[in-house]
Amino acid sequence: MTQKLHDSAPTLRQAIRFLTAAAIGAALLFLSGLTLTGTVISLVIATPVLVLFSPVLIPAGIPTVLAMAGFLFSGGCCVAALMALSWMYNYLAGKHPVGADQVDYARMRIGDKARDMKERAREYGQFAQHKAHEATQTHAS
Incomplete structure (x- = not known):
């Protein structure tokens, strides 16, 4: 003890x-x-x-x-x-x-979205032009 x-x-x-x-x-x-x-x-x-x-x-x-x-x-x-x-x-x-990586990432994301929107606008413009061309052909016939 x-x-x-x-x-x-x-x-x-x-x-x-x-x-x-x-x-x-x-x-x-x-x-x-x-x-x-x-x-x-x-x-x-x-x-x-x-x-x-x-x-x-x-x-x-x-x-x-x-x-x-x-x-x-x-x-x-x-x-x-x-x-x-x-x-x-x-x-x-x-x-x-500090934080430059996040700024670069955000800049790349914004650039990617801008390119996507430009491509979509081009596709939509071609689609609208094609529909307008079809509409003028059906009215002409």
């Missing part, structure tokens, strides 16, 4: 790991408690000030938020356009950017 206890007992390395993890966990738990306490105290102190200045802050905050959203949106559009231009440049330069 003591052999089983000895085999299942943690090694010194495992014990040190456990104690280190427990110490770090306790420190982080203490810091999260301090953060929560500081947040609650700040909210208690700031609430009367926010209520007092809300007639000024809210009308000033709405356009500020809208302007910030507009700047962020236009910046995002600018970044997206630059990325698209960079991708197109790399694709046209033959550098094979």
Whole structure:
């Protein structure tokens, strides 16, 4: 029985790991408690000030938020356009950017469909021309 206890007992390395993890966990738990306490105290102190200045802050905050959203949106559009231009440049330069295989596959599929439609239009035109020729021959007789 003591052999089983000895085999299942943690090694010194495992014990040190456990104690280190427990110490770090306790420190982080203490810091999260301090953060929560500081947040609650700040909210208690700031609430009367926010209520007092809300007639000024809210009308000033709405356009500020809208302007910030507009700047962020236009910046995002600018970044997206630059990325698209960079991708197109790399694709046209033959550098094979990510997604080039899918673009090539789509281009081939569109080309195949265009050829099929052209062939069908030619066949339908010949069919319509043949029917028109038959119709003029039957009316002439």
